Amino acid sequence: MLEVQNIWKTYEGRPLLCGVSFTVAAGETICLLGASGSGKSTLLRIITGLEQAEQGVIRWDGQPMEAIPVHRRNFGLMFQEYALFPHRSVAENVAFGLRMKNLPRAQVESRVRQALDRVHLLAFAARPVTALSGGEQQRVALARAIAPEPRLLMFDEPLGALDRALKAQLADELRSLLHQLGIPAIYVTHDQEEAFTLADRLIMLHDGQVGQEGSPQSVYQSPASMWVARFLGLNNFLSGALLTEQPLCAQTALGVFRGNWANAAHPPVAVGSPLTLLLRPRGLGVDAVDNQISGVVEDCIFQGESFRVALRAADGSLFIFAMPQAQPVGQPLTFSISADDVQFFQKE
Amino acid sequence: MGKTLFQNMRRGVAMPFLWALPLLFLAVFFFYPLIAIFRLAVTAFLEQGLGADTLHEVLQPLEFTFWQAALSTLLTMAVGLPAAYVFGRYRFRGKNALRVITTLPFILPTVVVAASFNALLGPRGGLNLVLMNLFHLADPPVQILNSLAAILLVHVFYNTTIVIRTVGGAWEQMDPRLEQAARVLGASPARALWEVTLPLLRPSLLAAALLVFLFDFTSFGVILLLGGPRFATLEVDIYIQATQMLNLPLAGLLSAVQMTCTLGITLIAAAVSGKGLTPLAPRVQGEGVQPVRGWRSRVAVGAVVALLILLLVTPLAALVVRSVTRLDANRGERGQVQTGLTLEYYQELFINRRQSIFYVPPIIAARNSLIYAGATVMISLSLGFLTAHLLNRRSRMARLFDPLLMLPLGASAVTLGLGFVLVFNRPPFNAIGFPFLIPIVHSLVALPFVVRILQPALASIPISLRQAARVLGASSWQVWREVDFPIVSRAALVAAVFSFTISLGEFGATSFLARPEYPTLPIAIYRFLSQPGALNYGQALAMASVLLAICAISIWVLERVQWDTLSS
Numbered sequence: 001m002l003e004v005q006n007i008w009k010t011y012e013g014r015p016l017l018c019g020v021s022f023t024v025a026a027g028e029t030i031c032l033l034g035a036s037g038s039g040k041s042t043l044l045r046i047i048t049g050l051e052q053a054e055q056g057v058i059r060w061d062g063q064p065m066e067a068i069p070v071h072r073r074n075f076g077l078m079f080q081e082y083a084l085f086p087h088r089s090v091a092e093n094v095a096f097g098l099r100m101k102n103l104p105r106a107q108v109e110s111r112v113r114q115a116l117d118r119v120h121l122l123a124f125a126a127r128p129v130t131a132l133s134g135g136e137q138q139r140v141a142l143a144r145a146i147a148p149e150p151r152l153l154m155f156d157e158p159l160g161a162l163d164r165a166l167k168a169q170l171a172d173e174l175r176s177l178l179h180q181l182g183i184p185a186i187y188v189t190h191d192q193e194e195a196f197t198l199a200d201r202l203i204m205l206h207d208g209q210v211g212q213e214g215s216p217q218s219v220y221q222s223p224a225s226m227w228v229a230r231f232l233g234l235n236n237f238l239s240g241a242l243l244t245e246q247p248l249c250a251q252t253a254l255g256v257f258r259g260n261w262a263n264a265a266h267p268p269v270a271v272g273s274p275l276t277l278l279l280r281p282r283g284l285g286v287d288a289v290d291n292q293i294s295g296v297v298e299d300c301i302f303q304g305e306s307f308r309v310a311l312r313a314a315d316g317s318l319f320i321f322a323m324p325q326a327q328p329v330g331q332p333l334t335f336s337i338s339a340d341d342v343q344f345f346q347k348e
Numbered sequence: 349m350g351k352t353l354f355q356n357m358r359r360g361v362a363m364p365f366l367w368a369l370p371l372l373f374l375a376v377f378f379f380y381p382l383i384a385i386f387r388l389a390v391t392a393f394l395e396q397g398l399g400a401d402t403l404h405e406v407l408q409p410l411e412f413t414f415w416q417a418a419l420s421t422l423l424t425m426a427v428g429l430p431a432a433y434v435f436g437r438y439r440f441r442g443k444n445a446l447r448v449i450t451t452l453p454f455i456l457p458t459v460v461v462a463a464s465f466n467a468l469l470g471p472r473g474g475l476n477l478v479l480m481n482l483f484h485l486a487d488p489p490v491q492i493l494n495s496l497a498a499i500l501l502v503h504v505f506y507n508t509t510i511v512i513r514t515v516g517g518a519w520e521q522m523d524p525r526l527e528q529a530a531r532v533l534g535a536s537p538a539r540a541l542w543e544v545t546l547p548l549l550r551p552s553l554l555a556a557a558l559l560v561f562l563f564d565f566t567s568f569g570v571i572l573l574l575g576g577p578r579f580a581t582l583e584v585d586i587y588i589q590a591t592q593m594l595n596l597p598l599a600g601l602l603s604a605v606q607m608t609c610t611l612g613i614t615l616i617a618a619a620v621s622g623k624g625l626t627p628l629a630p631r632v633q634g635e636g637v638q639p640v641r642g643w644r645s646r647v648a649v650g651a652v653v654a655l656l657i658l659l660l661v662t663p664l665a666a667l668v669v670r671s672v673t674r675l676d677a678n679r680g681e682r683g684q685v686q687t688g689l690t691l692e693y694y695q696e697l698f699i700n701r702r703q704s705i706f707y708v709p710p711i712i713a714a715r716n717s718l719i720y721a722g723a724t725v726m727i728s729l730s731l732g733f734l735t736a737h738l739l740n741r742r743s744r745m746a747r748l749f750d751p752l753l754m755l756p757l758g759a760s761a762v763t764l765g766l767g768f769v770l771v772f773n774r775p776p777f778n779a780i781g782f783p784f785l786i787p788i789v790h791s792l793v794a795l796p797f798v799v800r801i802l803q804p805a806l807a808s809i810p811i812s813l814r815q816a817a818r819v820l821g822a823s824s825w826q827v828w829r830e831v832d833f834p835i836v837s838r839a840a841l842v843a844a845v846f847s848f849t850i851s852l853g854e855f856g857a858t859s860f861l862a863r864p865e866y867p868t869l870p871i872a873i874y875r876f877l878s879q880p881g882a883l884n885y886g887q888a889l890a891m892a893s894v895l896l897a898i899c900a901i902s903i904w905v906l907e908r909v910q911w912d913t914l915s916s
């Protein structure tokens with residue numbers, strides 16, 4: 001349905017988007033995940049037509065959008081911090097898009113009610129939007145975006161300003177609402193938890209390009225690059241060199257580690273070439289001779305279902321693991337990591 | 349023990365005493381003269397009754413005043429709104445310089461502006477001379493002076509700035525996402541403007557329009573100098589009735605009508621301002637301001653810049669150029685004179701041409717003006733500091749006094765002048781004493797500005813800042829030197845510059861109070877401008893140029909201390 005092809009854009013002379021391409025299928029929710037300043041909001045604004053790309057095409061059902069002005073695209077966008085019209089009430093905000101379609105009054109009213117009902121704000125219809133809490137404003141903005149039944153919904157970090165608990169709750173609600181509506185959606189965020197909750201498909205945006213694309217699970221399980229791994233909160237890196245290919249082993253300052261290639265389609269690597277190893281945090285358990293790591297427990301933090309253990313290794317580097325039991329701080333600790341939880345990256 | 353006594357004194361005894369000073373000042377020099385005007389009007393006309401003649405004499409100028417103000421306001425909005433849009437939504441090279449230029453009308457004296465437009469559009473002005481030379485005409489083709497058009501033009505010159513500042517500022521501060529949200533929801537650009545942008549700008553639009561209307565309503569110098577005898581607004585009529593027809597009761601009645609109207613407008617303005625204002629600031633400062641791209645933006649910005657330069661810069665440039673240009677004398681008046689550049693008009697400022705007691709060399713007028721301005725700065729700043737300090741205490745007295753203080757803003761200068769004449773034209777003030785009243789009336793006009801500048805600066809110093817300095821080891825004197833003074837000194841400088849330029853340019857009230865032998869610069873310019881002869885004309889322009897230079901320096905100083913950030 002939506003086709004984004006080779007989009008280029010510079011911002012104040014610096015390249016921001018360098019040939020971004022992806023598609024959105026019917027009923028699909030994709031999440032654009034990237035650091036702040038990575039150009040993901042700009043990409044949304046290019047799709048809506050609020051900004052122009054320097055190169056590239058946006059198509060809807062094969063039709064180029066370039067000549068169609070913003071207000072004729074029938075796309076919905078929910079703005080960061082909502083951009084609710086302060087001079088209009090809740091119901092008037094929601095009715096705005098319907099009025100622009102010149103729908104008859106009765107129909108506008110019934111669809112406003114329907115949209116407000118979907119976000120559980122029917123009782124708030126007559127209130128001024130300036131008297132609402134952050135979460136309520138977010139819902140009004142959502143109702144306003146869905147009321148005209150756009151053919152594509154876009155969300156620009158819509159939960160950014162809310163506190164953690166509310167964020168999780170609203171993300172869940174949004175997920176079920178999007179499934180009910182069946183409207184394809186693009187959701188921009190820098191928060192991986194939100195992305196995991198909402199996305200059918202993740203698109204990782206890095207250095208102006210799509211760094212990786214896939215289901216949340218596949219991206220988390222096999223990050224295509226160290227950047228993706230780091231962005232998803234995987235930070236246990238260890239330098240080494242390729243020792244043997246069969247079995248796949250690497251020599252490091254902390255001993256020999258067995259593991260797997262993070263990216264199966266990697267270019268050929270000669271024995272002895274430098275590598276970076278990612279140790280996934282799910283450590284501990286397997287009693288094997290290899291893949292052993294030892295160090296001193298520097299900190300142990302209770303995290304609910306597990307403990308977050310910081311281990312200072314012999315070479316001075318710090319690793320973070322999730323462990324089922326508490327470990328005494330200051331004591332030495334040695335444990336093994338399954339080869340499945342060790343991923344090899346070519347040195348970048 | 350001693351400390352408690354001191355505190356008691358400050359809280360219990362000293363406060364009412366301190367309040368007494370500004371209250372007394374306003375009572376004696378503002379309310380007393382105004383009451384005197386009302387009493388005069390009431391006694392004179394209630395005894396004789398309001399005849400049809402009198403009614404006509406009041407209604408005619410009232411009607412003209414209203415409708416020229418309404419017309420001026422409409423025109424000003426028509427010019428100011430596109431400019432406000434360009435200022436609020438675009439950034440372009442030279443924008444800052446243009447912004448500085450638009451601040452000029454804020455402090456330019458009416459006589460300078462009148463002289464400037466005379467130098468540009470008058471029969472001996474730049475435009476006519478160029479046209480006459482080009483097409484070999486014997487008579488000046490542009491006859492705009494002494495017409496309604498001239499009045500409207502100068503009002504637009506003066507007040508476009510207000511629209512740009514008020515509406516442009518609000519536009520810049522408005523989150524561009526609101527308009528974008530409307531666009532995404534299916535509104536065309538025109539519909540987004542109509543349904544979202546304009547309603548959100550309404551408070552600033554209303555405030556700007558009312559302020560412009562008020563200024564046009566009370567305009568005096570412009571109409572006296574450029575409108576000619578056919579156009580009498582209330583202000584001009586008060587002046588004429590009081591000083592030329594010597595019909596004080598009618599002048600008083602006109603003044604009473606004038607005051608009632610301005611008070612009404614001020615009250616509406618106060619009620620409107622601050623209402624319906626919602627915080628709309630963009631997430632990122634300056635986010636809604638874009639560079640100029642595409643031919644449409646180029647045309648819009650280019651047209652506005654060109655229009656503003658044409659409107660604001662050309663008259664002032666014409667003034668300066670004309671003040672150093674000698675022409676073929678006015679129908680051979682002073683013998684054979686060659687066209688060319690000359691400093692003659694400036695040199696003449698120092699020479700007493702006519703041996704008359706009522707003729708005063710212009711340099712003396714400049715000296716008088718500087719003395720009055722210096723005195724005004726001293727009076728208005730000392731009263732202003734005291735008042736600002738008291739108002740910041742948020743006492744009941746402060747709430748009561750705050751609106752009272754702003755009243756002189758709405759009172760017309762001519763009315764004040766008339767009031768002073770009524771009240772003080774008797775021993776010990778009369779004649780000889782009048783020069784001393786000039787800095788007082790100037791201070792009265794300047795005081796609201798001074799207080800509004802000083803008050804936020806004084807209030808902006810959080811107590812924690814002083815406490816932090818104390819804890820870090822500063823003595824109370826050091827606290828004042830290191831914390832209070834640096835913060836307040838900028839505001840004090842701005843206030844001083846403001847009251848200085850207000851005093852230098854004040855014309856309406858001064859025209860009542862200045863004795864022939866003690867003229868100020870604006871009075872001298874007025875006299876020279878209304879007398880025939882190339883030399884008189886040249887000297888008037890030279891003096892106006894000097895005032896213009898002083899104003900330009902003031903603007904430069906104000907820009908240096910960034911009074912914009914200060915006043916916001």
